[in-house]
Amino acid sequence: MTVLEQHPALMQQASRIVVKVGSSLVTDEGRGLDEAAIGQWSEQLAALVRQGKEVIMVSSGAVAEGMKRLGWSTRPKEIHELQAAAAVGQMGLVQMYESKLRESHIGSAQVLLTHADLADRERYLNARSTLLTLLKLGVVPVINENDTVVNDEIKFGDNDTLGALVANLVDADVLIILTDQKGLYTADPRRDPTATFVHAARAGDPELERMAGGAGSGIGKGGMITKILAAKRAAGSGASTLIAWGREPQVLLRLAQGEGIGTWLLAQTPKAQARKRWMADHLQLRGAVAVDAGAVVKLQDEGKSLLPVGMVAVEGDFARGDVIAIRNPEGQEIARGLANYSSAEARLLCRKPSSEFERLLGYTAEPEMVHRDNLVLSHARA
Helix, strand or coil, rough: HHHHCCCCHHHHHHHEEEEECHHHHHHHCCCCCCHHHHHHHHHHHHHHHHCCCCEEEECCCHHHHHHHCCCCCCCCCCCCHHHHHHHHHHHHHHHHHHHHHCCCCCCEEEEEECHHHHHCHHCCCCCCCHHHHHHCCCCCEEEEEEECCCCCCCCCCHHHHHHHHHHHHHHHEEEEEEEECCCCECCCCCCCCCEEEEEECCCCCHHHHHHHHCCCCCCCCCEEEHHHHHHHHHHHCCCCCEEECCCCCCCCHHHHCCCCCCCECCCCCCCHCCCHHHHCCCCEEEEEECHHHHHHHHHHHCCCCCCCHCCCCCCCEECCCCEEEEEEECCCCCEECCCCCCCHHHHHCCCCCCCHHHHHHHCCCCCCEECHHHHHHHHHHH
């Protein structure tokens, strides 16, 4: 079976899902927050959580809701006006999601991100840890770009890109982009009656960008092209993308049952392999830790995380979130990964159990020096 034939089962098998909804859907084409639609999506998100899936919602709509509340009929171009609209609209947006998810007996959390949060290694790791903790607690994070503080240099540009970056951040299995279109066509069906529907394709295929047109509405910033590029970005971490009509009845639950809805843009590299390759080949080492023989066994034979109790020495000067080497007692690199603590903190934690962290540092970030999800063994890089 080829990768293009596997897509019906992807949602059934997925354990971690990012769902992104666009402004035109959330705000009913700019007329204000669509309470019924947000309620339906929230019910479906809650049902997915009860099925044992971890779900994150990336929602547009803050600027559009702010425009409605401020009485503006066209999207402003000045950055300070966009920030003002976002600040006004964010109040209603998060309140709506919170109330609708609560009606389905599911907790929610608001998370605002900027590109700078994900470009900085330490802030990237902090954001990842927070989101994974929320998912572990059964809470649905509702994420939006922090439009109230961004400027042209740090804007994601559109929430399709934000959805892809969040999928990368949390190692999602699937990114679902709900839009005002049924999916991808070979051409714009509003202009070309010969356009045919694309049920599945390979994410990153250059032909997809040719098919995509411009923005579909005057409310949001995105269009099909941003969704194609978002799928390409998500595929970099092994996540496949599904583009579907957001008003399709019970769309998320039907997808979870394996129904063929929308367009699948499929990642060619398995999730675990993609993340390992990213860590192994594209990041510069900032330092190293030496570990004892017991830690070597835990890492190489049992697939465990690196705990500070197994560390015997620290080399270099690195910060939380930097990539470091892990060396065995003979000085050979056996693994590398993202450090949860700086070199100065790591030196204090060598040979110490996690119960000592707060006394030594004044706080505890994670019990691991390098979590197994952020670690790649050296033989895997060969």
